[in-house]
Amino acid sequence: MKIIMLGAPGAGKGTQAKKIAAKYQIPHISTGDIFRANIKNGTELGKQAKTYMDQGLLVPDELVVNLVVDRVNQEDCKNGYVLDGFPRTIPQAEALDRALEALGQKVDYAINVEVPDENIVNRMSGRRACVGCGATYHVEYAPTKVENVCDVCGADLILREDDQPETVLKRLGVYHEQTQPLIQYYTEKHVLKEVDGTVDMEAVFAVIVEILGA
Numbered sequence: 001m002k003i004i005m006l007g008a009p010g011a012g013k014g015t016q017a018k019k020i021a022a023k024y025q026i027p028h029i030s031t032g033d034i035f036r037a038n039i040k041n042g043t044e045l046g047k048q049a050k051t052y053m054d055q056g057l058l059v060p061d062e063l064v065v066n067l068v069v070d071r072v073n074q075e076d077c078k079n080g081y082v083l084d085g086f087p088r089t090i091p092q093a094e095a096l097d098r099a100l101e102a103l104g105q106k107v108d109y110a111i112n113v114e115v116p117d118e119n120i121v122n123r124m125s126g127r128r129a130c131v132g133c134g135a136t137y138h139v140e141y142a143p144t145k146v147e148n149v150c151d152v153c154g155a156d157l158i159l160r161e162d163d164q165p166e167t168v169l170k171r172l173g174v175y176h177e178q179t180q181p182l183i184q185y186y187t188e189k190h191v192l193k194e195v196d197g198t199v200d201m202e203a204v205f206a207v208i209v210e211i212l213g214a
């Protein structure tokens with residue numbers, strides 16, 4: 001099962017992708033997480049990506065495409081995967097299709113998690129990320145047991161640098177311009193599934209499970 005998560009920044013793609021990966025036992029591949037890990041480890045890729053991410057801009061396609069194509073060709077992706085944050089532009093989607101075609105495969109589902117712009121800034125300003133393991137929380141909707149301490153690994157929580165309100169607005173603009181056209185792209189391929197992302201996380205997941213099958 002090859003699944004793509006679509007949706008605005010903060011729509012809940014990562015939250016749902018983790019749940020899908022756990023239930024269906026397939027890898028969760030988040031390009032945002034891969035870049036953040038590279039930034040944390042001080043790699044060359046991380047240095048390059050950071051300059052774009054901090055401004056709320058997309059990292060250039062050439063830095064992303066090969067990374068994802070290599071990843072989906074790995075052994076653990078044989079039975080499928082859930083891509084979170086990729087593709088984000090039409091050229092990325094076309095590159096993915098070409099890579100899959102070469103393997104005789106295709107995208108099975110493109111799940112679009114729909115949340116209106118008005119809700120996004122609130123979602124992002126309440127999001128907290130663990131500096132240790134990258135787990136994601138929300139001060140209101142997904143709080144930790146102890147304030148600002150990760151439930152999983154005990155490390156501190158931070159507000160992601162690109163979650164400052166000004167950067168969030170920039171990311172939303174970039175989303176509408178560069179990523180939203182993918183909805184049409186995957187509609188034409190007959191794999192698009194629309195999901196209301198404004199209800200609580202479990203309710204969103206229940207709808208996704210109905211689509212994917214139990």
Ligand code: AP5
Nearest residue numbers: 009010011012013014015031032059085127138141200201
């Ligand atoms: P990335 O990390 O992919 O950021 P994003 O797409 O902007 O998505 P987010 O991680 O911000 O949000 P999400 O939809 O996963 O929401 P979440 O589940 O956390 O990318 C970051 C940057 O990397 C990009 O800006 C770009 O620069 C670069 N990049 C990455 N991929 C790239 C690519 N392919 N090409 C070019 N550049 C790329 O939820 C948000 C919050 O809401 C959380 O606190 C959560 O707890 C809460 N929440 C979730 N669901 C619900 C719900 N149903 N109800 C209430 N609260 C909820």
Ligand code: ZN
Nearest residue numbers: 130133150153
């Ligand atoms: Zn943690």
